[in-house]
Amino acid sequence: MSQRVAVEIQDDFLQRQSRAKPIQAISELIWNGLDADAKNVSVEFSGSDLSGRYTKIVIYDDGTGFPSRQAKELFGKLGGSWKRQTRRTVGLNRMVHGQEGRGRYKALSLGSTAIWKVVHEGSGSKDYFEIRMLEEDIKEIEIEQNLIENAAFSVGVTLEISNIKADSGVFTSETGIQELTETFALYLINYSDVSISIGGIQLDPQSIISNKVEFDLDEIEGEDGEIHPVKLQLIEWKRPTGSNLYLCNEEGFPFDQVQTKFHTGPFSFSAYLKSRYVTSLHNSSLLGLSDMDQKLTQAVDSAKSEIKDFFREKTADHAKNAVEKWKEEDVYPYEGESRDPIEIAERQVFDIVAVNVQNWSPDLANAPKTTKELHLRMLRHAIESSPSELQVILNEVLQLKPRKRKELADLLQETTLSSIITAAKTVSDRLKFITGLEAIVFDPEKRDRLKERSQLHKILAENTWVFGEEYNLWVNDGDLKRVLQKHSDKLGDGALIDEPVKVVGKKRGIVDLMFSRASC
DSSP: EEEEOOSOHHHHHHHHHTOOOHHHHHHHHHHHHTTTSSSSEEEEEEEETTTTTTEEEEEEEOSSOOOOGGGHHHSSSSSHHHHHHHHOOEEEEEBBBOOOOOOGGGGGGTTTEEEEEEEEOOOEEEEEEEEEEGGGGTEEEEEEEEEETTTOSEEEEEEEEEEOSSTTTHHSSHHHHOOOOOOHHHHHHHHHTOEEEEEEEEEEHHHHHHEEEEEEEEEEEETTOEEEEEEEEOOOOOOOOEEEEEEEEOOOOEEEEEOHHHHHHHHOOEEEEEEHHHHHHHHOOOGGGGGHHHHHHHHHHHHHHHHHHHHHHHHHHHHHHHHHHHHHOOOOOSSSSSSHHHHHHHHHHHOOOOHHHHHHHHGGSOOOHHHHHHHHHHHHHHHOOOOGHHHHHHHHHTTTOOHHHHHHHHHHHHHHHHHHHHHHHHHHHOOOOOOHHHHHOOOOOHHHHOOOIIIHHHHHHTTTTGOOOTOOEEEEEEHHHHHHTTTTHHTTTTOOSSOOOOOOSSSSEEEEEEEEEOOO
């Protein structure tokens, strides 16, 4: 038996509900399963198109589902959800995330067709039915009801989304798994018996958490005079990720995310601002306008300040420990105590930069002493001579492969860093010269304007290394007679030097360039 139910809401409103970023959409659908007391929620991908991409997303949960008699009410309207009144799940008394019934429409942001296959344990039998939703006809849903008694069907909900728009790699990538882990971190920590897996990868916040701290912030007084405690929970991650601030209910379940940037160095963290006041705004559908709520804005600013202070102190402690270790290893590029305020400032700047370099390049901490000493000395030189040069030095030196770092360290055992730089500068300059010389000699346009005697001759006279390092310049634009006179002893006593010495067809002879070299 089929029954069609018209949703009495305008298309544009429904279409807005069906738009979401892939991670946000999949999160909403997972929350739906958790709100039904599911202990296991899995997201799988199946099918394949010509390009090898998956064509179907399947989300399964082992929650209680719901009876078919409630399908029309639950899917036939928005708002008035049971979650708004209870805020707790019926069976396990867990905190509920959703409330408006909008989450199901997020399925259409992932694919054009969504089918919910529901198995509910009724009185003595299992109630099995399907609900179909199409993007092309978003105002109608189709409910297919079948009463069966088949133990092969497990209680819960299976959502199949086909003709998918999002690449499944978005969800299973390291970034996607991290973002989903952040979203469900506190829920999975609070309810340790819950399991969420994405493409076979289980979300496990405990394994990638390096530290957890919690702070009490100023309380918020609601419009009704009720006092709402505010807490800030910080979770530091072992993996590099963004730094996000979530607005949560009092148990830490995220309702929204604050768009902000934190300058906290290399630390990766998620911050959760927890309060019943956030829940009240969410229940009133005002959380989306949180930046216009002065009380919540003040709480967010207080949270930002607390976060910055925490990581500033942590950075200072970290820097102090790193500097003491460098001193023990005798690689710190300063000796003794600072002599004046200028050197004190220089050392402070150096310590901050050097510690950040080590944080971003962990291999430096385990590098050989000579390599580590070289890096720190170069950093000091760059900071003291020209801070603008620091970026180039860091990019080139700190990204050397291990073999190249060893070669550089070996060179420094035989010569000075200054000599290496001078030699490299000479080679670089000569390569530029050869490139320019090739252009003016062989480029037709430049060659036609080039004057041999007044231009090319002078260029070569100042760069005789072109002909070989073993030669020395002896004569430059000299009279042939004088050259021969200087060489008369080499020519022998019988040599006759004309007065003047001429070149056939010319009044006198000129030697452009003459080179000499020693021979054994």
